Amino acid sequence: MHEMSLMESVIEIVCDTARQNGATRVKSVRLDVGVLSHVEPAALMFCYEAVRHGTIADEATLEINRIAGEGWCLDCGKTVALEERFGACPDCGRHRVQMTAGDELKIRDMEVS
Amino acid sequence: MCTVCGCGTSSIEGHKHEEGRHRHSHDHHRDHDHHRHGDGGPDHHHAADCSDHYGKGIAGVNVPGMSQERIIQVERDILSKNDAYAEENRRYFERQGIFALNFVSSPGSGKTSLLVRTINDLKDRLTISVIEGDQQTSNDAARIRETGARAIQINTGKGCHLDAHMVGHAAEDLALEPGSALFIENVGNLVCPAAFDLGEAHKVVVLSVTEGEDKPLKYPNMFAAAELMILNKADLLPHLDFNVGLCIANALRVNPRLQTLTVSARTGEGIEAFYAWLEASAAHRAA
Numbered sequence: 025m026h027e028m029s030l031m032e033s034v035i036e037i038v039c040d041t042a043r044q045n046g047a048t049r050v051k052s053v054r055l056d057v058g059v060l061s062h063v064e065p066a067a068l069m070f071c072y073e074a075v076r077h078g079t080i081a082d083e084a085t086l087e088i089n090r091i092a093g094e095g096w097c098l099d100c101g102k103t104v105a106l107e108e109r110f111g112a113c114p115d116c117g118r119h120r121v122q123m124t125a126g127d128e129l130k131i132r133d134m135e136v137s
Numbered sequence: 138m139c140t141v142c143g144c145g146t147s148s149i150e151g152h153k154h155e156e157g158r159h160r161h162s163h164d165h166h167r168d169h170d171h172h173r174h175g176d177g178g179p180d181h182h183h184a185a186d187c188s189d190h191y192g193k194g195i196a197g198v199n200v201p202g203m204s205q206e207r208i209i210q211v212e213r214d215i216l217s218k219n220d221a222y223a224e225e226n227r228r229y230f231e232r233q234g235i236f237a238l239n240f241v242s243s244p245g246s247g248k249t250s251l252l253v254r255t256i257n258d259l260k261d262r263l264t265i266s267v268i269e270g271d272q273q274t275s276n277d278a279a280r281i282r283e284t285g286a287r288a289i290q291i292n293t294g295k296g297c298h299l300d301a302h303m304v305g306h307a308a309e310d311l312a313l314e315p316g317s318a319l320f321i322e323n324v325g326n327l328v329c330p331a332a333f334d335l336g337e338a339h340k341v342v343v344l345s346v347t348e349g350e351d352k353p354l355k356y357p358n359m360f361a362a363a364e365l366m367i368l369n370k371a372d373l374l375p376h377l378d379f380n381v382g383l384c385i386a387n388a389l390r391v392n393p394r395l396q397t398l399t400v401s402a403r404t405g406e407g408i409e410a411f412y413a414w415l416e417a418s419a420a421h422r423a424a
Contacts, residue, residue: 026298026329030215037213045209055215062332062358109357110391119390131211 027067030129031075038134039079047136050081054133058091060109060126065090084134093126149307150275150290219333222301226308226336230319236419237319239337241359243352244325246345247369249277251402251411252320256284258405259412263419264317268307270299270324277322287311298329301336318419331358338422339364346370346377350384353391360391365398367411372401 034053042050057065065088072086093106097113098120104113106123113121214220230237240248249269256265267288269277278290289307291299304321313319321337323330331340342363344352347370353360360366366388368381385397398414400407 026332029296029298029300029329030332033215033218036218037211037215041209041211047207047209051207062328109361129215131213131215133208133210133212136207136209 027063028071030063031068031071034131035075035079035081037131038081042080042136048080049137050084051135051137052085054087054089056089056091056128056130056132058126058128060093060123061129063129091126091128095121095123097121148292149303151310219301222305223334223336226301226305230336233313234316234423235313235319236422237321237337239321239323239335239340240343241323241330241340242325242343243327246343247402248322248343249280251343251369252322253280253284254402256286264314266311266313266317266319268304268321270322272324293324297324297326298333299323299335300333304335327356327359331362341365341367343367343369346374346379350380351387353388357391360388360395363395365396365414368399369402371399371406372404
């Protein structure tokens, strides 16, 4: 359940950033989470509810943007969609695809007051 | 969890947290000021006055449901705090010429047995210290200490992985010898430790032949993050239907650069190849 540590980290970064910007409340937080990353959005949501209590973000909503998986197929020489980490190229069926997107795990922005 | 540094409910042997107040200082010796990094890494672009910054921001000028002047661009990796601690650890290890390995596996793959054998066999050639990670008990650190090696136990409590901050403290408490090796035995878990850089030179994933050949496909993140896979308990192969070739093929599908070794920590079969890898990698690192 490393989603708990990740969300503790999110709350920590969000609250620090809000304070550095002179804000007293955090109203919403947006994350970018790639579909090929090692986390489960439902678990992130669940943990978020648990860790935001008692912070200046305790009423902040959480939005998770899913980033689609993409890779560069060495054989086709182009960017292709990637359904799973180390999946095959949908065009040529070979596995020589280097992941270029879908591994994101990022706090994009937040709304404060 | 400590809201200042995020050091959590984990405990490190010899370190006491009293009612949430720390007896140990978080300002480390050796230029190891974690909090400096927490306040903004190189990719941290928020401005003191966000109102005139965000119109040019990556999110664009108009975000539905969000009032423009109060949006703060964060653009930071969720793991950025851990990664900053990991970089501190890595720099410290490099300065001291310490070769650090992060051993990851599911519980019961024989990590501790492998470490004990390695320490005993290499005693005269290499000083090895160990950081042991488990949710509870200091059994593993005690097993390591029986070899005469220095070891420290981190109990993560409810935590499912070691993080770079815990390892930074433990490494400091171990007072590592320059030019030695540090083996970090992570919590037995094939999922979570994959995400947390500890500052190691390499991750080594240990898989035993009593597990399935498809483990690399089921838990790809871990095998993708590792440089070396050690297939352990090879002495049991005559009693099992385990297909070594298929297992290695699966691992290479997930990580084409993965090096693989088949060993038995119990009988010593194949273990010399691991020692050769260890010494070559440490020498390469030092060069």
